[in-house]
Amino acid sequence: MAEKSVYEHLKSEGVSRREFLKACGVLVGAMGMNKLPPVADSNLPPHLARGAKVIYQVAEALENKPRVPVIWLEFQDCAGCSEALTRSQSPTLVDLVLKQISIEYHETLTAAAGHQTEANKQAIMEQYRGQYLLVVEGSIPLGADGAYCTVGGRSAEDILREAADGAAAIIATGNCAAFGGLPMANPNPTDAKGVMDILTDKTVVNIPGCPAIPEATTGTIAHFLVFGTLPELDDLNRPKTFYGVTVHDRCLRRPFYEAGKFAKSFDDEGAKKGWCLYKLGCKGPTTYNACASIKWDGGTSFPIQSGHPCLGCSEPGFWDGGGFYQGQSAPLQRPAIGAVGAATAVGVVVGAGMAAANKAQKKG
Amino acid sequence: MDWNAFLAFTRGPLFYASLLIFIAGMVYRLVQVAMLGWDKDQSVARGSKAGGVVKSFLKGILILPFIPWIKGAFQKRPIMYIAGGLFHLGLFTVIFLGTPHMLVWKSLLGFGWPTLALPFVDWLAVAAIIGMLVLIVYRRTDAVLRLLSGPAEYLNWLFVFLPMISGYIMTHHLFFRYEVAYSLHMLSVDWMLIWIPFSRISHFMFYFFSRTIRGVEWGKRAVTP
Structure with a gap:
């Protein structure tokens, strides 16, 4: 199974050379690659090297690379990120990553169930120790000793740590896995945490979103499959390719913002x-995501295009970031009447005290 | 640094605390001034006090600013008068008729109002910023003003200028990432809120009290112009 290269595997599945190259092209696009490796590496004179294409580099990598198994864990999630992937309208890419390449364990998609699946996961983790890619969906509850989320009688934290131990790379897809998401929203009853808050000693690539944009997830997985490395990340560990600019920057309604038409x-x-x-209440100006450029459903639309303000779902703590429909300039909390009353009382007391002291001083 | 987290702090807890300090501080100033008391005026009123107040405000806000050339302050220092006027006009337009600021008021008061188009607000904001720059240059170059100015004057200028310029940078997405500019804007606003009650910027409130009291005295003596 693993001895075959990705291309050989695809060929045996009936994928033609033309389709394979097409898929490579999609991958190149999905990874946002437009730059060649340094010219010196290509052993060609510069004027010839300039014409070379990244797509052939990807094709070559897939022709020679063995398949990389992917273990996909789900914890406190809604399976929405998986749903988004399977219903994505870019079938070439998703088929490539999900079906053809190597998902070995995925609770929602696996046909088998129960101990059989768990045993298979253990076997894969042992066989490919240090080589498999771990994708996590959903947050990890630490409250009540992890009793809020268990699979096969084991806590989410336990399962995550075990799987992370032998993983070559870890990808957290969706806001829950990346930053805690909905389960972590105030008052966070299960003491939920994102993956990077638990695996503090490892690099976790975050693909936040609610759900994560399927192309961002698959693009990042593909980057690892093709190059064996992780893409360039920003300060919240998000791939810069997909999270480099704000939704506002690429928004099709941006001209109206500039013109003051709301x-x-x-x-x-x-x-x-x-x-x-x-x-x-649009949170586009502070939200880094590719919604406005990649869009959803094969580039059909995205929330703002459909008339709904951005919720900021690729940012940490977006559930507690003020009301979804409250203008972004508004303060996060409205002062309570009691607090205002108390402040006024303090003012009155101090003011009266000072005035009395001044009067006393004057008389004296 | 996670600027979005910092932004949440400056928009949330820090703003909340600053607002409460601002309220407590303004009440403190007001009570202290009110408790200075009034001397009892035994003379019989020769005119309407309420009329005097109305006329005082009309004169101070609605009439004189639009025929400034009859005022001594304008004749002696026209640059200061015009720059100062533009600054105040721009400031009030931005604070009350700029869309993002109206949303702040709406969240605090519970009701909103129509706002002006961004380009219009924008030009007045530029006028206010230029006004402030002119004022600081004038303050540094005019011999008398320079002698009269201490650290408090320059700090007042700075603490009002920072929110203005950071707000402009933020609106136009200049130099910084948006959440960085927004954080800096909020930080400067939060500090300004704390600073106001204990500085002469508190004239935004006391102006109205002094206008009222002056109006009462004018009305009583029937000397309103």
Whole structure:
């Protein structure tokens, strides 16, 4: 199984050379690669090397590389990220990564169930120790000794640590796995944590989103499969290819923001004309994600295009970042009447005290 | 550094604390001033006090600013008058009629109001920023003003200028990433809120009290112009 290269495996599955190259092209696009490796490496004079294409580099890698097994763990999740992947409209890429290449363990997609699946996972982890790719979906609860999420009688933390131990690379897909997501929202009853907060000694690639953009997940997996390395990451461990610019920067409603034309409700004239959703609580300006460029469902649309403000789902703590429909400029908390009253009382007492002291001093 | 987390801090707990300090501080100043008391005026009023107040505000806010050339302050220091006027006009437009700021008021007060288009607010913001620059240059170059200015004057200028310039940078996505500019804007605003009650910027409130009291005295003596 693992002795075959990716290309050989695909060939045996009936994929033609033409289809294979096409898939390589999709991968190149998905990984956002447009640069050649340094010219010196190509052993060609510069004027010839300039014409070479990344796609052949990818093709060559896939022709020679053995398949990399992927173990996909799900903890406190909704399987939405997996759903997004399987329903993604870029079948070449997703087929390539999900079906053809190497998912060895995935609770939602595996046909087998129970101890049989678990035994298979253990076998794969032993056989490919240090080589397999670990993808995590969902947050990990630490409360009540991990009793909030168990698989086969073992806690999520236990399973994660075991799998991470022998993994060549770890990818956290979705906001829950990356930053804790919904389970970690205030008051965080299960004491949920993201993967990188638990595996503090390892590099975890975060593909946040709710769900994560399928192309971002597969693109990152593909990068690892092709090159055996992780893509360049930002300070929150997100691949810069997909999380390099804000949704606002690439938003199709951006010109309306610049012109000061805002929709004031979901049903007014501005909303119908496609004006900026900033007043309706859009978090696009502070949200780093590829929604506005890759979009969803094969580039059909994305939330803002469909008339809904960005929730900021690729940022840490987005559930607690003020109301979804509250303008982003508004303060996160509205002062309680009691607090304002207390502040006023303090002012009155100190002011009166100072005035009395001044008067006493004057008389004396 | 996670600037989004820092932004959440400056928009959340820090803003909250600053606002409470601002409220406590302004109440403290007000109570202290109010408790200075008034001397009892035994003379019989010769005119309407309420009328005097109305006229005082009309004169101070609605009439004189638009015919400034009759004022001594304008005749003696036109640059200061115009720059100062533009600064205040721009400031109020941005704070009350700029969309993002209206949303702040809306979240605090529970109701909002229509706002002006961004380009219009933007030009007035530029006018206010230029006004402030002119004022600081004027303060440094005018011999009398320079003698009158201490650290407090320059700090007041700085603590108002920082929110203005960071807000402009943020609106136009200049130089910094948005959340960085936003954090800096909020940080400067939070500090300004704490600073205001204990500085002369508190004139934003006391101006109205002094106008009122002056109006009362004018009205009583029937000397309103």
